[in-house]
Amino acid sequence: MIKVTNLSKNYGTLKAVKNINFEINDGEIVGFVGPNGAGKTTTLRMITGYLVPTSGEVMVNDMDITKHAIEIQKQIGYLPEFNPLYPEMKVYDFLTFIANIRDIKGKQFREALNRVIEQCGLKGVVHRQISNCSKGYQQRIGLAATMIHNPSILIFDEPVSGLDPNQIVEIRELIKELGKEKLVLISSHILQEIQATVDRIIIIHKGEIVADGTSEELISNFIGNIHLTMEVRKATQETLDQLTMAVPKVNLLKTEEKNGSHLIQLEYNRDIDPREALFQYAVSSGWIILKMTPHTTNLEDVFRSLTVSGDAYA
Amino acid sequence: MPNVKTIFLKEIRAYFNSPMAYIFLVIFAIINGYFFTNTFFLINQSDLRSLFSIVPIVYLFFIPAIAMGLIARERNLGTIEVISTLPLKNSEYVIGKFLAALSLILLGLVATLVHFITLVNVGAHIDFGAVFTGYFGLALVGAFYASIGTFASSVTENQVVAFIIGVFIVLVFFLMDKLLLFVPVSLSGIVQYISVDYHFSNISRGVIDSRNLIYFASVIGFFLFLTIQNIEIRKWR
Numbered sequence: 320m321i322k323v324t325n326l327s328k329n330y331g332t333l334k335a336v337k338n339i340n341f342e343i344n345d346g347e348i349v350g351f352v353g354p355n356g357a358g359k360t361t362t363l364r365m366i367t368g369y370l371v372p373t374s375g376e377v378m379v380n381d382m383d384i385t386k387h388a389i390e391i392q393k394q395i396g397y398l399p400e401f402n403p404l405y406p407e408m409k410v411y412d413f414l415t416f417i418a419n420i421r422d423i424k425g426k427q428f429r430e431a432l433n434r435v436i437e438q439c440g441l442k443g444v445v446h447r448q449i450s451n452c453s454k455g456y457q458q459r460i461g462l463a464a465t466m467i468h469n470p471s472i473l474i475f476d477e478p479v480s481g482l483d484p485n486q487i488v489e490i491r492e493l494i495k496e497l498g499k500e501k502l503v504l505i506s507s508h509i510l511q512e513i514q515a516t517v518d519r520i521i522i523i524h525k526g527e528i529v530a531d532g533t534s535e536e537l538i539s540n541f542i543g544n545i546h547l548t549m550e551v552r553k554a555t556q557e558t559l560d561q562l563t564m565a566v567p568k569v570n571l572l573k574t575e576e577k578n579g580s581h582l583i584q585l586e587y588n589r590d591i592d593p594r595e596a597l598f599q600y601a602v603s604s605g606w607i608i609l610k611m612t613p614h615t616t617n618l619e620d621v622f623r624s625l626t627v628s629g630d631a632y633a
Numbered sequence: 634m635p636n637v638k639t640i641f642l643k644e645i646r647a648y649f650n651s652p653m654a655y656i657f658l659v660i661f662a663i664i665n666g667y668f669f670t671n672t673f674f675l676i677n678q679s680d681l682r683s684l685f686s687i688v689p690i691v692y693l694f695f696i697p698a699i700a701m702g703l704i705a706r707e708r709n710l711g712t713i714e715v716i717s718t719l720p721l722k723n724s725e726y727v728i729g730k731f732l733a734a735l736s737l738i739l740l741g742l743v744a745t746l747v748h749f750i751t752l753v754n755v756g757a758h759i760d761f762g763a764v765f766t767g768y769f770g771l772a773l774v775g776a777f778y779a780s781i782g783t784f785a786s787s788v789t790e791n792q793v794v795a796f797i798i799g800v801f802i803v804l805v806f807f808l809m810d811k812l813l814l815f816v817p818v819s820l821s822g823i824v825q826y827i828s829v830d831y832h833f834s835n836i837s838r839g840v841i842d843s844r845n846l847i848y849f850a851s852v853i854g855f856f857l858f859l860t861i862q863n864i865e866i867r868k869w870r
Contacts, residue, residue: 368717369717407647412643416643419636
């Protein structure tokens with residue numbers, strides 16, 4: 320379990336993380352999402368004991384990170400951003416090194432090694448030098464090192480950045496598999512990358528948490544207008560102009576004539592559904608409807624509207 | 634302490650998996666060999682005194698070079714973040730690194746034993762005690778400079794900068810008693826006590842005094858302590 324209370328971190332005058340609170344329970348896979356510079360990495364570094372908070376508290380399995388760092392670090396597997404590795408080491412030597420520091424030796428080590436080789440698909444590269452492995456394999460080597468002690472908590476900072484789509488799918492599958500029994504916290508600045516993997520999403524922006532919940536919760540909490548595009552034929556300018564009067568509570572955003580048909584873009588509040596009225600009006604005006612597509616809000620829209628910085632509009 | 638061993642072995646392996654260790658050992662042996670044998674047969678004395686005066690000078694540049702990558706490279710690669718989030722104490726990490734650098738230096742000293750063998754074969758009336766204390770002194774000076782190099786490496790993530798800082802600090806301690814003339818008399822005792830050469834020359838003359846041992850233990854301890862604090866302090870930035 321990870322519990323973060325009123326956590327803040329300042330770098331000089333810059334407030335990287337401002338008074339954030341959240342709690343993650345065992346067995347949850349949580350995505351920590353935010354644009355670059357939102358404070359994701361700083362938060363993860365405070366949870367793993369790499370940085371000391373300016374104020375606030377991090378409790379991991381009911382222990383305070385500032386007092387019991389070593390005990391907590393024994394229970395966490397942490398993959399830092401950019402997956403730092405020793406390029407000159409052999410994969411086997413690197414994993415042995417990490418395992419030794421984690422006090423895994425002898426028979427126990429051989430079992431652990433076989434397990435992570437299996438889980439991370441490292442067969443065939445174990446005796447290669449890390450610098451000679453592809454980026455995808457290097458990522459798996461980093462993951463293997465975080466899992467060698469079979470920790471109850473896994474924290475991955477941008478685990479899929481820079482990988483190709485196939486590799487992203489593989490890592491996702493792996494994370495899903497791990498999340499069945501462990502607490503997994505993954506950060507990313509790209510929502511789609513992790514949306515499919517996680518149970519819950521925490522969105523952080525400018526050091527503050529702006530949303531926390533399942534993707535369904537986030538969408539339903541987000542009140543926005545629905546956009547609808549209609550493509551009709553045989554519409555006259557007159558009937559188009561009268562549309563908003565005939566169907567109330569609908570905004571006409573734009574009409575556009577193209578190849579003898581009209582593209583009409585409308586906007587309405589998500590509480591009403593004017594599609595039936597629109598159909599009736601089209602029939603009574605003699606339009607032929609070719610297309611009627613509502614664009615429902617998706618998580619990406621939620622993310623963008625929550626994390627667009629205010630000064631972009633200034 | 635098992636963690637110290639793990640870090641130590643990893644560093645030793647890193648030295649010998651790269652050209653670093655071989656270059657150091659070969660060039661260290663050649664330079665010392667050249668300056669020693671050059672005058673050895675001219676002076677016509679059965680001692681290693683000229684070796685014991687040349688090695689500390691070679692140390693000035695070689696030891697900061699050996700130590701420059703110890704921590705700076707980890708900061709540059711970002712692996713320091715992996716290390717710092719493992720259940721590992723900073724002290725274990727720093728001591729393991731320091732001991733690895735020290736071992737390489739001692740290995741360099743072992744290579745100079747060839748001159749001792751020469752001496753045994755061609756010389757007469759050899760003062761074995763002086764040879765032993767001379768080597769002992771060289772090992773202590775090597776350990777002291779290695780602790781400075783380790784500290785310099787923790788200051789920056791740039792290895793070249795770490796090297797320059799290391800050479801500078803080492804030079805300060807090395808030159809101190811050469812500048813005694815310019816120091817007010819009231820301070821000269823302190824300056825002399827701080828300088829390396831004063832303690833090294835005492836030991837290499839065959840006098841192993843506890844004052845000299847305490848000096849080396851405390852300066853090595855001091856720089857290792859600074860290194861550990863320097864790593865710790867990064868968390869609070």
